[in-house]
Amino acid sequence: MEYILVGIVALLGSGLTFFSGFGLGTLLMPVFALFFPIDIAIALTAIVHLLNNLFKLTLIGKAAHLKTILKFGIPAILFAFLGAYLLGKLTETNPLYIYHIGDTEHEITWVKVCIASLLIFFSFFDLIPKLKRLEIDTKHLPVGGALSGFFGGLSGHQGALRTAFLIRAKLSKEAFIATGVVIACCIDVSRISIYAQDIFELKNQLNYPMLITASLMAFIGAYIGNKFLQKITINTIQTVVGVLLIIFSVLLGIGII
Known part of the structure; x- marks a missing residue:
């Protein structure tokens, strides 16, 4: 069942x-x-995210805008290291609170509270109309890269901020998508280099078939998405995602998940 869900x-x-x-x-x-x-979970998501973006580069990478990649991507790479490093420090801290529901122990930790807060924040980009249309002046692209990279390294959630900044770069639709993919790849490589030690230490505990399943299905999704790029609206889907993210965030923050 978990393979189907993933x-x-x-x-x-x-x-x-x-x-x-x-x-x-x-x-x-x-x-x-x-x-x-x-x-x-964040590290595994980063691996699937990187592999999927590399696959998307083969589909649309030639449309990427080099100048925008440099202005946004260099700060993103640097701050992705910082975010990934901070994630490692947060996971080493003691639980904030431990409680029991029946025989099950639940922990409220700094990293769970941090990730839950970030998820709620990014869910607003799916739910609030003004944030869906958020656009930021191109002179702030380096700042956007730093923010996107930092949160990408810390939680893996850098796409919403990247979109908000890049949408004002006056790129074609294809260039906007391809440029975002290139930058996402750079951030993924940066943070995976930090996560690598944890992944290596737990290599015998990881579910590799699940990771392969997620990667292959992501490839299929990217291929289909590319085919229907001009036809599909995501407003309703964004709203559903935003609501589910808030529900999950609350459960994560209070230690249920």
Whole structure:
């Protein structure tokens, strides 16, 4: 059952990414968190995210805008290291609170509270009309890169901020999507280099078939998304995603998940 759930989410999330500029990490990380510790869930999501973006580069990469990539991507890479480093420090701290429901122990930790807060924040980009249309002047692209990279390293959720900044770069639709994919790849490489030690230490505990399933389904979603790029609206889907993110965030923040 878990393979079906992960596969469906990877398929839908990857398809969404073509239309919104974000979606795969936002949807997939909470599902991985049902089966793995939160820091490992983030790392696994980063791997699927990177592989999927590399696949998308083969589809639309030639349309990427180099100048925008440099202005946005360099700060993003640097601050992705910082966010990933901070994630590692947060996971080493003692629980804020431990409680029991029946025989089950639940922990409220700094990293769960932090990730839950970030998820709620990014859900607003799906639910609030003004934030859906948020546009930021191109002179702030380096700032946007720093913010996107930092939150990408910390939680994997950098797509919403990237979209908000890049949408004012006056790029064609194809260039906007391709440029975002290139920058996302750069951030993924940066944060995975930090996560690598944790992944290596837990390599025998990881569910590799699930990781492969998620990657393959994400590839299919990217392919379908590319085919229907000009036809599909995501307003309703964004609203559903936003609501589900808030529900998950509350459960994560209070230690249920």
